[in-house]
Amino acid sequence: MVKETVIKTVNLNCRYGALQVLKDLNLEIHRNEIFGIIGPANSGKTTFLRALNRLNFLNASYSQDGEIFFADKNLKNICDNILRKRIGIIFALPQVLPVSIYNNIAYGPKVHGIAKKDAIEQIVEESLKKASLWDEVKDRLDSPAMKLSGGQQQRLCIARTLAVEPDVILYDEHCSGLDPISTAKIEDAMQQLKETYTQILVTNNTKQAARVSERCAFFLMGELIELDETAALFTEPKDKRTDDYITGRFG
Template sequence: MVKFSVEALDIWFGKTQALKHVTMSVREKEILSVIGPSNSGKTSFLRMLNRFNEENPEFRMSGVVSMDGRDVRKIDRETLRRKIGMVFALPLPLPLSIFDNVAYGPRMHGERDNRRVAQIVERSLKQAFIWDEVKDRLHESAFKLSGGQQQRLCIGRTLAVGPEVILFDEPCSGLDPISTAKVEETMMILKKDYTIILVTNNVKQAARVGDRTAFFLSGELVELDATDKMFTAPSDKRTDDYIRGKFG
């Protein structure tokens, strides 16, 4: 099943073209890793899916991005973003308590019943494997958690909205190896129920968790293939160079 399909997508920020004629698709309930050096367009690609690029007044585009066969621009942003959660590069708790961070999304979508909110918070934090670490301190500030805990809290916060897709934008770039392993493990388990797109600077991480991997370079999609195939026999020389660490 195709979750997202991207056809002939070109985008610009001001005069700079960030994506060049990208055509690809994302399958349902896969982990798609997106790799490439900085400024290759991978984050711009990710932000096409939840219409985040449109927050930038300089943004222009041509082409179509569709989710479940519908043009994302025909879906209002709030509805679209309820279906597509996003975890950012740095852990970004809101300046609220742990509980209120997770409850924020459901409350904004009109959930008033405090008991149901509490259930959603507990379920989401369990799914993000952080419940046991925070269950006795739910009303403390989220800033008191460690970086790795904050990032898993952010994953839980994203899950609380009930998305179908989760976008990870270099989620481990600020984390130590142990926290990174925990986040990766969480992603592997979430794959059963969610479509996951993982943008990463870490080629090894892409190899570890991705079912398929896309390689972007200077705004072009160079190659998209099964991760095993890509890391053993890439069809493009530039992919080979990048994953062997010759540049980037």
């Protein structure tokens, strides 16, 4: 079966000022896969994620060359807000707005022009169900989102991203601040989302990448060292550095 490519980078170089963070990156991400990215700190994982929805450009010192294609279209030719609607991101720490649970999710659809109240209510319910949070919060949608626990907040962030109907979801070490049970719940939600979405997961937790992802890439010092099926990468890595990293000899 030939897999459809959703995201493709060609000779991507990313810099902050003079500091090169990603070097000549070429990789392809397939539709509906969970793509894991592992690597030590400062290996350019997060920069790669944020390059995909152009959030890096919020930093004035950032520059990049090379090409990124999303669904065969060059990123340069897509409006930022349309691109970010289709490629959502979940941040490392749960980032909720200081409004109610309901309004956190309703915000996205509203800025994209959905005004009807019942339409938004339906989106809120569906998104929360997909993020496996509905049962826990359905009776208190009007209470402040900041009162939820960390794990619930992170699932709320997932629901909020789902509410704008993206094609791709980026996860930036989204379980780094969570306990194992919350992490398990979020990983369950990710498995269910696989049917509909392409997911890219950056994580410091190699075990999580091994559990969740189908293909996995190892980044080191801004370079792509190895990319393979997750099972292969974790059992017989071809590069010694990958082997050292996943067995915990450095990083």
